[in-house]
Amino acid sequence: MIPRPPRGVRARGGPRREAVGSAGVSPAPRPTPESLLITGTVGAGKTTVAHVVGDLLADAGTPTAVVDLDALCRSRPAPEGDPFNVELLLRNLRCVAGNHIAAGAVRLVLAGVAESRGDRERYREAVGTGLTVCRLRVHLPTVRRRLVRRHENDHAPDALRWHLDRAGELDRILDRAHVADHTVDATDGSAADIATAVLRAVGWG
Numbered sequence: 001m002i003p004r005p006p007r008g009v010r011a012r013g014g015p016r017r018e019a020v021g022s023a024g025v026s027p028a029p030r031p032t033p034e035s036l037l038i039t040g041t042v043g044a045g046k047t048t049v050a051h052v053v054g055d056l057l058a059d060a061g062t063p064t065a066v067v068d069l070d071a072l073c074r075s076r077p078a079p080e081g082d083p084f085n086v087e088l089l090l091r092n093l094r095c096v097a098g099n100h101i102a103a104g105a106v107r108l109v110l111a112g113v114a115e116s117r118g119d120r121e122r123y124r125e126a127v128g129t130g131l132t133v134c135r136l137r138v139h140l141p142t143v144r145r146r147l148v149r150r151h152e153n154d155h156a157p158d159a160l161r162w163h164l165d166r167a168g169e170l171d172r173i174l175d176r177a178h179v180a181d182h183t184v185d186a187t188d189g190s191a192a193d194i195a196t197a198v199l200r201a202v203g204w205g
């Protein structure tokens with residue numbers, strides 16, 4: 001069988017058992033699970049950076065899971081009054097976070113949008129752990145260039161237009177909402193540089 005690649009984010013090991021080793025020494029207790037939400041406007045690099053943060057943590061030996069919140073609500077049509085399908089997202093997040101933690105993850109790295117402190121509290125309640133929020137702030141012309149590149153082969157003709165319009169609007173909403181505990185400038189530098197800056201900012205580095 002081909003071995004699994006060394007990089008990539010996955011929770012390692014099953015739930016820890018409080019076994020006593022042959023030398024009679026108890027293993028270190030499992031750390032309390034904690035979650036980090038990487039937020040920012042559309043195209044800020046949330047998903048890309050979250051995966052690299054997950055890789056860095058897992059490579060350093062911390063059982064880690066990465067959850068792309070967009071993937072938990074991609075179901076159409078969204079109900080009336082809930083255009084981003086947040087209720088479904090929260091239901092899915094409750095299950096997914098619980099499963100990752102039961103499988104051994106002690107760090108959950110979420111990529112997604114929290115528009116208000118109310119959103120933040122609902123995410124925290126759904127993951128069932130402490131939650132730190134880090135916003136990626138990117139100069140809007142750079143966001144727009146990234147979106148143009150990301151959407152150049154899209155099948156949906158309106159997707160790029162929608163994201164370009166939403167980028168400035170959501171950035172202003174996030175400026176006013178003060179949801180984040182930390183903000184990292186993600187305009188320049190590689191995803192690895194930015195992931196390292198995020199880990200340092202939140203004290204997980």
Ligand SMILES: Nc1ncnc2c1ncn2[C@@H]1O[C@H](COP(=O)(O)OS(=O)(=O)O)[C@@H](OP(=O)(O)O)[C@H]1O
Pocket residue numbers: 041042043044046070074084112113115159163166170
């Ligand atoms: N309030 C709020 N809540 C949740 N999501 C929000 C919100 N505002 C905007 N967005 C952004 O909407 C985008 C939805 O992701 P999708 O990948 O499913 O979009 S799509 O496939 O292009 O339609 C996705 O865009 P990207 O961030 O560019 O991936 C979300 O971030």
Ligand SMILES: Nc1ncnc2c1ncn2[C@@H]1O[C@H](COP(=O)(O)OP(=O)(O)O)[C@@H](O)[C@H]1O
Pocket residue numbers: 040041042043044045046047048049111146147149150186188189190191194
């Ligand atoms: N640091 C970076 N430098 C250059 N391009 C980036 C960087 N981070 C992300 N990107 C690119 O920008 C686009 C938007 O990133 P993505 O992770 O999809 O953002 P979000 O999840 O916030 O919408 C993607 O095409 C991604 O490859």
